[in-house]
Amino acid sequence: MKTRVVRPEILDSLPPDHPAAVANRRDLRIINRIMGTSAWIASTLERCLVQGDHILEVGAGDGELGRVLRHRLPDLPSYRYTGLDRSHTRPPGWPDLWEWCRHDLLDHEMEPKPQVLIANFLLHQFTDADLARLGRAIRDIPVWILCEPYRSRLAVAGLALLRPFGLHDVSWHDGRVSVRAGFRGRELANLLGDDGARRQTRIAVDWRGSYRLVSVLRGSRGS
Numbered sequence: 001m002k003t004r005v006v007r008p009e010i011l012d013s014l015p016p017d018h019p020a021a022v023a024n025r026r027d028l029r030i031i032n033r034i035m036g037t038s039a040w041i042a043s044t045l046e047r048c049l050v051q052g053d054h055i056l057e058v059g060a061g062d063g064e065l066g067r068v069l070r071h072r073l074p075d076l077p078s079y080r081y082t083g084l085d086r087s088h089t090r091p092p093g094w095p096d097l098w099e100w101c102r103h104d105l106l107d108h109e110m111e112p113k114p115q116v117l118i119a120n121f122l123l124h125q126f127t128d129a130d131l132a133r134l135g136r137a138i139r140d141i142p143v144w145i146l147c148e149p150y151r152s153r154l155a156v157a158g159l160a161l162l163r164p165f166g167l168h169d170v171s172w173h174d175g176r177v178s179v180r181a182g183f184r185g186r187e188l189a190n191l192l193g194d195d196g197a198r199r200q201t202r203i204a205v206d207w208r209g210s211y212r213l214v215s216v217l218r219g220s221r222g223s
Contacts, residue, residue, distance in 0.1 A: 001151045006127050006181045009174040016062070016088055020170040025062055027171040028121070031162070035208040037120055037147045038065055042072040044214055048116060048143045050221065054080040056114035056141075058105050059122030063091035070095065084108060106130060108137075116143045124148045124181040128191055135192035142220035144192075146213040149182030155209035183211045 014021040032038050045055070057066060060083030070076050082099040083091075090100035101108070105122075117138055123131065123146060138144065149155060159167070159175045167175075189201050194215060201215040 001153060001180060004128075004151060004181060004183070004187065006125070007177050009125065009177050010170045011174050012125075014170075020168060023168040024171050024174065025064070027162075027168055029064060031159075031175075032064075032120075035206065035210050037210055038068040039072070040206070040210075040212060041065065041118060041120060041145055041147060042069050044145050045069065045076075045116065045118070046073055048145070048214070048216070048221070049079070050115065052079075053115040054082070054112075055116040055118065056082050056084060056110075057118040057120075058084045059119055060085045060100075061088055063088075063094050065118070065120055066094070066098070082114070106133060106137075110137055110141070113138075113141050115141065116145065117141045118145045120147045121149065121178065123188065124178055124183065131188070131191040132193065135194070139193060139198070140217065142217045144213065144215040146188065146215075148188065148211045148213075149179045150205050150209050150211040151179060151182035151184050152209070155179045155182070158209050179209075188213055189215065 011021060011024055049055075060066060063083060066081065066083055077095060077097065080099070081095075082101060083094065084101045084103060084105060086102065086104045089102055094100055106126075123134075126134065156176055156179050159172065159179070163172060186201075186203065188211070189196075189203065194201055199215045199217055201213065204212045206212060
């Protein structure tokens with residue numbers, strides 16, 4: 001899988017209440033637990049937070065990640081937290097003091113800009129041109145915490161292991177599409193316009209198949 005290939009996912013054509021979409025969200029919750037992505041985002045966010053930060057979670061879906069973070073980080077409810085999603089309305093149980101915005105990320109006006117941007121398995125859906133456009137919009141956000149699929153055959157093999165345990169056909173299809181649109185090396189950082197001069201960026205690949213990027217604007221947090 002040397003070349004990144006972005007193709008439409010079935011889920012993008014389904015309303016949130018479609019049975020296949022509901023099953024896909026169930027599968028994603030299981031996959032996130034297996035891959036440890038929510039736990040990694042929580043620990044990374046805890047290290048990066050500064051009192052008074054505004055946190056923007058993009059592609060927030062049904063609010064699952066926000067709920068997990070709130071549970072893992074008891075002080076998080078005191079921060080300004082916004083969930084952004086183009087398809088989902090404000091989820092039931094979303095904290096009253098937290099904000100929700102139903103809007104397309106690429107058209108979202110980020111003014112005033114948040115201090116922390118979180119994306120979990122979202123940016124792989126964007127073309128290289130869209131990522132470049134997004135990069136211009138988020139270039140001055142002090143902290144990026146991004147988790148995406150790692151593009152490898154091993155990641156597809158791991159997904160296949162879940163099929164006997166009830167992985168939905170849509171999840172199987174979209175999962176393979178997601179992996180082939182995933183990232184390797186500095187691809188995501190470069191596509192977002194980070195050349196290493198303005199930002200300090202760390203990239204790691206977890207053995208379970210996630211590509212993890214943390215980027216801090218130089219000088220913004222003593223970096």
